[in-house]
Amino acid sequence: MAEYSIRDSVAIIQLDNAPVNALSVAVRTGLYDGIERAAGDGSVKAVVVCGKGGNFCAGADIKEFDEGSKGPWITEIGDFMDRMRKPVVAAIEGVALGGGLEVALFCHYRIAAKNARVGQPEVNIGLIPGGGGTVRLPRAAGFKQALEMIVTGNPVRAERALKMGVLDEVVSGNILEAGIKFALSKAHIDTSLACLRNRPVRMDGLNIDTKADAALAHVKSKYKGFEAPMFCVKAVVNAARVPYDDAIQKEREYFFELRTSGQSQALRYAFFAERQIARWGLPGGGDYRTARAIPVRSVGVVGAGTMGAGIALCIITSGLPCVLLEQNQEFLEKGVTSLRGQLMGTVRLGKMTAGEAEVCLSRLKPSTSMEDLKHVDMVIEAVFEDLKLKREVFERLDKTCKPETILCTNTSTLDIDSVATATGRPDKVVGTHFFAPSYLMKLLENIYGSRTSPETVATVMRFGKTIRKVPVLVGSCTGFVANRMLAPYTAEAQFCVEEGASPAQVDSVLMDFGMPMGTFRVSDLSGIDVSFSIRREAARKLGVTLTVDSRYFRGQRHCSLIERLVEKGRLGRKTGKGWYKYEGPGGTVPLEDPDVLEIIETHCRALGIERRNVGSHEIQERMQLAMINEGFKILEEGICTRAEEIDVIWLYGFGWPRYLGGPMFYASKLGLKRVFEKICTFHKRFPHSQHWVPSVLLGKLSESGLPLSKWGEAAGTSRL
Ligand SMILES: CCCCCCCCCCCCC[C@H](O)CC(=O)SCCNC(=O)CCNC(=O)[C@H](O)C(C)(C)COP(=O)(O)OP(=O)(O)OC[C@H]1O[C@@H](n2cnc3c(N)ncnc32)[C@H](O)[C@@H]1OP(=O)(O)O
Numbered sequence: 001m002a003e004y005s006i007r008d009s010v011a012i013i014q015l016d017n018a019p020v021n022a023l024s025v026a027v028r029t030g031l032y033d034g035i036e037r038a039a040g041d042g043s044v045k046a047v048v049v050c051g052k053g054g055n056f057c058a059g060a061d062i063k064e065f066d067e068g069s070k071g072p073w074i075t076e077i078g079d080f081m082d083r084m085r086k087p088v089v090a091a092i093e094g095v096a097l098g099g100g101l102e103v104a105l106f107c108h109y110r111i112a113a114k115n116a117r118v119g120q121p122e123v124n125i126g127l128i129p130g131g132g133g134t135v136r137l138p139r140a141a142g143f144k145q146a147l148e149m150i151v152t153g154n155p156v157r158a159e160r161a162l163k164m165g166v167l168d169e170v171v172s173g174n175i176l177e178a179g180i181k182f183a184l185s186k187a188h189i190d191t192s193l194a195c196l197r198n199r200p201v202r203m204d205g206l207n208i209d210t211k212a213d214a215a216l217a218h219v220k221s222k223y224k225g226f227e228a229p230m231f232c233v234k235a236v237v238n239a240a241r242v243p244y245d246d247a248i249q250k251e252r253e254y255f256f257e258l259r260t261s262g263q264s265q266a267l268r269y270a271f272f273a274e275r276q277i278a279r280w281g282l283p284g285g286g287d288y289r290t291a292r293a294i295p296v297r298s299v300g301v302v303g304a305g306t307m308g309a310g311i312a313l314c315i316i317t318s319g320l321p322c323v324l325l326e327q328n329q330e331f332l333e334k335g336v337t338s339l340r341g342q343l344m345g346t347v348r349l350g351k352m353t354a355g356e357a358e359v360c361l362s363r364l365k366p367s368t369s370m371e372d373l374k375h376v377d378m379v380i381e382a383v384f385e386d387l388k389l390k391r392e393v394f395e396r397l398d399k400t401c402k403p404e405t406i407l408c409t410n411t412s413t414l415d416i417d418s419v420a421t422a423t424g425r426p427d428k429v430v431g432t433h434f435f436a437p438s439y440l441m442k443l444l445e446n447i448y449g450s451r452t453s454p455e456t457v458a459t460v461m462r463f464g465k466t467i468r469k470v471p472v473l474v475g476s477c478t479g480f481v482a483n484r485m486l487a488p489y490t491a492e493a494q495f496c497v498e499e500g501a502s503p504a505q506v507d508s509v510l511m512d513f514g515m516p517m518g519t520f521r522v523s524d525l526s527g528i529d530v531s532f533s534i535r536r537e538a539a540r541k542l543g544v545t546l547t548v549d550s551r552y553f554r555g556q557r558h559c560s561l562i563e564r565l566v567e568k569g570r571l572g573r574k575t576g577k578g579w580y581k582y583e584g585p586g587g588t589v590p591l592e593d594p595d596v597l598e599i600i601e602t603h604c605r606a607l608g609i610e611r612r613n614v615g616s617h618e619i620q621e622r623m624q625l626a627m628i629n630e631g632f633k634i635l636e637e638g639i640c641t642r643a644e645e646i647d648v649i650w651l652y653g654f655g656w657p658r659y660l661g662g663p664m665f666y667a668s669k670l671g672l673k674r675v676f677e678k679i680c681t682f683h684k685r686f687p688h689s690q691h692w693v694p695s696v697l698l699g700k701l702s703e704s705g706l707p708l709s710k711w712g713e714a715a716g717t718s719r720l
């Protein structure tokens with residue numbers, strides 16, 4: 001709704017829809033009624049539109065997009081304001097985003113508090129501004145700057161918006177008082193002079209024809225696969241070419257076309273999924289509503305290798321002090337050099353100044369003495385993936401650190417309890433699984449053990465946000481969620497290669513789908529020997545040796561091409577050859593290698609595998625459905641609380657195309673019944689792959705016709 005009041009002959013319309021005053025039907029109706037009332041009230045000289053609770057308005061209520069909506073459209077309210085002879089002033093604090101900024105652009109004047117941010121982020125949810133933003137922002141900020149704001153969706157701060165011409169004044173102190181004062185000072189000025197409708201689009205010397213083509217080409221390559229950025233360009237270009245009302249009409253057509261598109265639905269789903277993941281719960285009770293995080297003022301990292309150095313860098317660049325511990329001086333120096341190198345990389349990219357980098361480094365305390373961890377609030381262990389070693393480290397940490405310290409492990413495979421039981425504080429032990437490269441990858445998979453306390457979980461969830469990661473809580477199981485789902489995905493890629501596809505064909509199928517990299521390129525990048533060691537270690541634990549002369553391992557289909565490549569010294573990029581070959585020292589461009597194809601064919605002949613033409617559609621289906629089936633098993637086992645957690649893991653851990661929502665959302669769009677039937681078909685065709693055993697939950701959903709959002713009903717469980 002919108003509250004109406006009058007002070008000093010100024011009508012005040014306060015948008016009121018906590019927490020961000022989204023433009024629900026009630027808010028739009030309240031705004032329209034308020035404007036009408038002020039226009040008709042002879043005692044009112046001017047109008048101030050403001051927001052309640054610290055924000056102006058975050059735009060349309062995104063939840064209403066799926067419902068359809070009644071109530072006035074923003075441009076209807078705007079058209080009324082355009083005809084008003086009393087000045088309307090937007091008094092902005094907090095955010096004015098999307099439809100919120102559009103409301104402000106319909107006002108005759110805009111003033112803002114120093115803390116304010118304004119922007120048109122619609123593109124992030126697969127839309128264009130639909131309330132006049134593509135038509136009015138270029139009239140205020142000029143074509144170039146408006147286009148940038150609309151295409152990137154990035155908000156700008158008040159001071160910059162003032163320079164751009166979006167704002168008329170930036171004020172300190174009470175925004176409403178300033179708004180009233182400003183409005184009264186404009187009460188005698190002809191409002192038509194301040195009306196953006198009456199101004200042309202500011203081109204600042206640019207030629208619209210050449211600029212339009214260049215902008216389209218740039219956006220097409222930069223936002224590969226995304227539809228909305230192209231529509232943003234088309235709408236802004238159109239606004240520069242045609243009269244105001246025609247441009248508004250075209251904008252609305254584009255907006256409605258995009259609103260029902262698959263991409264916008266997926267991006268809106270992703271928007272809410274990212275917020276849902278904060279609502280965690282533990283099977284034994286305790287959740288985000290009741291658990292209190294303990295303050296983390298300092299952190300220790302044990303192990304300064306590939307992961308530890310990057311984790312320490314995340315910590316010091318977030319403003320927290322960090323003790324980085326190694327087993328000896330040599331490894332410590334190596335780790336610090338790596339950390340420095342990564343930090344200087346960010347300076348070279350212009351993301352930080354050299355001075356800021358030095359400040360970050362001053363927060364780092366390299367050490368070889370565990371005593372230095374005595375007083376830290378949290379420790380993240382990142383030593384070798386060896387249970388015996390990790391237990392020793394945890395036993396020592398337990399003895400050295402203060403009793404409140406939370407002990408985290410960055411293990412990628414070990415059960416959290418197996419580490420926690422080495423300590424006398426299993427309630428304070430938790431998994432914090434970073435992804436490589438740990439400084440850059442946004443996902444933080446937090447894993448609770450059977451005795452991890454709600455406070456410990458609350459602490460690592462908050463810590464994840466502090467270090468600018470996306471923390472998702474999951475239960476403990478082999479591979480946790482990310483790697484557990486990755487296993488059948490990569491297994492199917494290798495089976496497809498055995499059956500006749502080439503690594504390059506598989507990779508191009510994945511990249512055409514929208515993944516940032518194909519699985520074989522990733523394998524070459526991270527090192528084939530890494531997967532080799534993990535497999536050998538897993539086999540060793542089972543007391544068996546992996547062989548290359550069988551298609552099966554313990555009754556399960558198994559592909560030993562990795563072993564064949566390692567035998568030939570093809571370890572990936574670092575040796576200049578792996579699944580691909582790379583030319584020159586440090587070569588990064590993957591080239592198809594006839595030698596690899598020969599290795600594959602020899603391997604298949606030896607095992608009696610008949611090769612055939614494996615189509616792109618089959619590759620995509622097998623890789624994705626195998627992984628999706630695993631996702632449903634994860635849900636039915638209660639490892640995750642909701643499908644959104646799995647989707648966010650794939651968005652931030654593996655770069656799943658955001659415009660497809662995530663694998664679980666994607667499955668729901670394909671149709672759960674269809675997905676289940678396909679998986680059953682693959683199960684019949686490939687009986688020796690455990691990952692094709694259909695998920696019971698998926699079967700129930702398929703049978704009941706319930707949507708993915710109701711999976712808890714089908715499973716008969718709900719933790720939150
Ligand atoms: C027949 C057709 C029907 C069409 C519907 C009718 C619409 C009519 C409107 C007229 C046309 C408008 C056209 C306009 O151009 C389109 C838009 O405005 S689209 C929306 C654009 N705005 C955004 O994308 C803003 C998104 N929000 C944010 O960026 C951030 O939330 C924030 C505002 C910067 C705040 O960030 P934080 O402080 O970190 O807080 P959270 O992000 O956790 O948010 C808190 C809480 O608020 C919910 N929320 C935020 N924004 C919206 C929103 N626009 N609509 C609904 N809900 C919103 C968010 O989900 C959180 O709640 P939770 O999910 O945790 O319950």
Ligand SMILES: NC(=O)c1ccc[n+]([C@@H]2O[C@H](COP(=O)([O-])OP(=O)(O)OC[C@H]3O[C@@H](n4cnc5c(N)ncnc54)[C@H](O)[C@@H]3O)[C@@H](O)[C@H]2O)c1
Binds near residue numbers: 304327385386389413
């Ligand atoms: N590399 C990855 O892609 C990746 C991704 C996610 C998780 N992980 C996990 O992160 C952990 C570390 O992996 P990594 O790749 O960084 O390994 P790494 O071999 O690069 O680094 C491990 C470091 O730990 C140090 N170390 C060993 N014992 C120590 C001790 N007692 N005290 C202090 N330091 C000690 C070693 O000297 C080495 O520098 C493992 O558990 C691994 O499974 C790795």
